[in-house]
Amino acid sequence: ATGQPLSQKAISSLFLAGFISSALVGTAAGSLVDKYGRRAGCLAFAIICAASAVSVMASRWSLLAAGRFLGGVATSLFMCAPESWLCAEHARLSLPAAALGELFGWAYFADSIIAILAGQVASYAAAVGGPTAPFLASLPLLLMGSIIVVCTWSENRAVIGGGGGGGLRDGLYALMREPTLLALAFLQALFEASMYIFVLVWGGAVASAAPTGADVPFGKIFSCLMAACAVGSALFSLLSGLKLRVEAFMQPVLLGAAIALYSAAFPPADVASLVWPLPPAWLYLIFCFIGFEVAVGVYFPAVGSMRGAYLPDSQRGAIMNITRVPLNVLVIIVALARDELGDRGALLCAAAALLLATVALATIWMRGVKTKLE
Template sequence: MDVAEITMLAIGGATCLLLMMYSESGIVLCGVTTKSGSSVKTLILQDREPTASMAPATGEIAAQAMMDGEMAHEDWISQAAPRAKPMLSPDQKVTNLLLLEESDRAKYTAFKYKYLGAFLTAMFADWMKGAYIYALYSRHYNYDMTEIGQLFIAGFGSSLIFGTYVGSLTDRIGRKATCRLYCILYILACILKNWRDFRLLLLGRVLAGVSTSILYTGFESWAISEFNHLNLPYKLLRDLFQKATFYNALTAIVAGFTADFIARTWSLVAPFNAAIIPLSVSFLVIQLTWRENYGNQTATVNDNLHKAVEAMMRDKKILYTGMISGLFEGVMYVFVFMWTPALEESKADVSHGSVFAVFMVWKMAGSYVFTVATEVLKAHEFARVVFAIAAGTMLVPVFLTGVTEGSAYLLLFVAFCLYECCIGMYFPTISMMRSRFIDDDIRSTTMNLFRVPLNILVMLTLVKVGDMSQELVFLICAVGLLVSSYALEKVCAMYAAEGPSTDRSVHAN
């Protein structure tokens, strides 16, 4: 690692640690329990006041008095956390001050581990094989760029065509069943990597494309539906998606080093075979711990697709959320292809593993920026900042003409780290937006329709990337993010005009 990489790793790590400490200190557990009949209640103040700012004895007395009905909410806030009072308007008291049953905390903890256990092991397998697909095709099987391009296009094309129908099928046959199907299809895709036959590799890419659609829609659809079924406070969903993003980035680092060790010890196909292990673990966690939930079971696949399109036309917030999701994530996939040649053009000896690890640290930091920022802003309002920074980072490679090689690498590396931070902020943000706006009956169907512009953008880039300069590719990415920003402004304006009454989530507030 050179000085720039070490510096950005230190800054990203320190940012992540400080925000983590600040975020965790912002949830004040009073440590007071009272018995009301047979239930045990614990008071949680979800605000930004650290425990050091309150006198424990006063806080405990106030909490006890409020639970006994002897003190109003505003008096509790005044005595227990006086500096928090100006932040609360009358209609915010219920959302910032939650009286949780002990059973609710237990339900949320169990639910969180069930979801993250299955999701993160599935992502671990995806990260393991992701770094070696191109190397496997080019170095291990000696295919040329044209053939490799065809294989990649087949993957995104199958996600575009078949993934859309799988999303509709998910709402009908159940999210648990479909997530198990993801594990099975991905295991088959990994097994097919063991043969050089182009037709088998092509089939493997088709299966992987369908699986990827399930990974990025089925798991989230199950989580939101199950969360609603458990009737938990809505703000805990924010915590779930932040944790998913944070640990997904950490999983990527561990999976990357694991796959690197396996590839060096055995062969380039070995990481794909090893990925079968976490996929099997994910399957077992889903099978043994998840409850099945559904969308509209009576509708046909085409009915669900028709209803999803109707919903987008009827409620433009859903349509614009789809634009945001498709364009941002499409740009993200293009960035995955482009960051390596962009950095290599300004520096000969790029340490790809080290750079990737630094990127993931900044993504982890971004997930905690989301947690802190959304204490005072709604997710779609906070996304304005995310998209502005992301678009700015994509413009950096466009304006580097005439910059010396060393300075160009530093500017690119810093810009790309900030972009990864934006990705860390984006994923929990868009998950919260989707949870608010999409009807649960057609959630998976709608989310897969959101992936249509994503797949089209990536396929066009793969077809035309050889004819375009890097500067033009990054300029297109910046334009895509600016269009996403326009769609976001539309969502914010409509949400402000209509109010939270239009939220699809049963817990939205």
């Protein structure tokens, strides 16, 4: 708020604060959402997210850190409450299973389009009102979303049955006793960890690869990445319409994502043995990152569909946020080792996580095939 720039170390600390709070406090959020209601969880997200956005006006580092801590809690609520509500309503209305996957596909397609528009609005707000303006611009949107939830959503809570509850302990027990749920949790943690590592790296990597003194159009690049996400979500809807199993068509998608980030770790100057001409290093990186974002666009509706099919409603929110613990731990480790790893090391860590996610997905697919044979 004072206009004084923060040091890179302070920015990194604030970045980590959100992941640490999500890992420490966020796990309880899923259980509370299951117990007290998914609609209430969405409203709590809006309130906490608004407080986090307002915190950027503070001039004290401690208040900025508190805002990022609240941001981590809000993220945990956002990652479980809306989806849990949707899956429960889908089950209550007895809609066909294919309808859930189609809904996820178009929802994430629209999300990508909105992200493109939001990026442009944020750029304009920052140009007019300074770096804190985009955060404040989110407040009317949070209010509008809250009004929609209050006026159009009915409350739903976890359906407790079979002797199981919706608490954190019951969610852990469900993961431990069911290998498919455990593999799905590892798939989500590994893929989304690679995505957050990518978020940590991509801007600096593109800036480093750009010609000296070049004005890198980050806003336009971000819009291209979000457009790639939209393409991926539309591709998911197309593949789902062909009645292909999500577990089957997602395997080449994950492998493609791993190849994209591995390739980004070795820009053209390091692969001189290739016989065809390569674009400049920064453009090469952008193409690699666009390939990864297409996979991200396919991933989110795909994993939403799998969670809708596999997660028990009584522990849905708890399991979704338990999964975020290893995710956050992985991101924190890479972030703390950022100086030693560099862009290349961080990208290779993300690519390795994607390969392990492919193994977890193959485990789910093989168990499904085995069940059908039996």
